[in-house]
Amino acid sequence: MSETVVLELRSVKKTYRSGDEALLPVLQGANLRLHAGEIVALVAPSGTGKSTLLHLAGLLDTPDEGEVTICGQSTQGLPDSGRTALRRDRIGFVYQFHHLLGEFTARENVVLPQLIRNVPKARARAEADRLLGMFGLGHRINHLPGKLSGGEQQRVAIARALANGPAVLLADEPTGNLDVQTADIVFSQLLEAVRQTGLAALVATHNEELLSRMDRVLTLRDGQLVAR
Template sequence: MTNTANALHIENVTKSYFDGTETLDILRGVHLEVKRGEMLAIIGASGSGKSTLLHIMGLLDQPTQGQVIIDGIDTVSLTESERSRLRNQKLGFVYQFHHLLPEFTALDNVAMPLIMRRESYQKARELAKEVLEKVGLKDRVLHRPGELSGGERQRVALARALVANPVVVLADEPTGNLDTETAESMFALLKEVNKTFNTAFVIVTHDPKLAALADRQLVMDKGVLREV
């Protein structure tokens, strides 16, 4: 089943760790639905469980219990290789630090997810160029990360997240390493590509200006997720 209005569905997700003497509950019965094309912001104090939830959404960690359904696919029973394949096909990631490969051009950095799914090198570069143009980097495609500004590097990272046409982009403090002016231009770009690509965005942020752009804001408090 893949034809669904929800890009992402989280049902009764808990995450607990045993530290040798007691059980630590990081997430407590989290429920979340993210529709296609929706932009959602999750705010909350450090240690509240935001990053743990993002890792579970991104199939980088498994919940202790509960369901994680991406584009209609229940992921909990998948093998690790199936999870990896689904992550590459359905999800995009943007982090506070761009994590670009310094020896590659912007074009090849963006093409990398397509090459990893065995798309032809020529086709991957064509698609990467199209997305780089859409994020305003038409004239910077052959520059390496060290030749780009901080804001340009983060735009390359955003293009890389979008190039495989994911149903959800998960963004962890995407403007946290940018100055105020650059961050504000990134805010506008996130909103623009959210609508242009009809891709759902789940953004974890401490920045109230970025959170205010979202269609919905949620607060994570001691492992419980609630509407603002």
């Protein structure tokens, strides 16, 4: 693990309005420092703020108070264009459901985010093929998602998340929609990819069997992040 901090949350607070008047405090001063090469699990009951924390860390939402820093750059007061650029260039997302584009092949799904970043098409295709090969999908690059198994679809989604060389990977129940055996295979490949690339990963999961393979395990208690 590197000493380089790639994601930092400082005293982050977030409250949601429930109904007309009631307020629902979710995060109440959460702090986190995530280092390059580190894989951290986030384990907490549903409704305690895991997804909210991931959305804030991924710049999909803004905190009411506190600060989110990505690769040393504060996002406080950053315009939407700057937040979008940071998300595109520095952050990869993996969700429980793969959200692949069904009309595009596995290769094309991994190429598209690179084209949005203005990567030349030939280079984007080569990187897509490299990533899909790393996940054992070299023989499936021209298949549509509907022709892939659930585990294969999720591996394409992970390859897509890594396509732009992010510094941070945020995963929300990445194996939650898979059977136990497939989940173990996909998670093993995800861990290997993270270790090889040296990025930082924050993984929300309910899978207790996976926790021993993480560097740290955090939970949310009273709106704050604490070691479990």
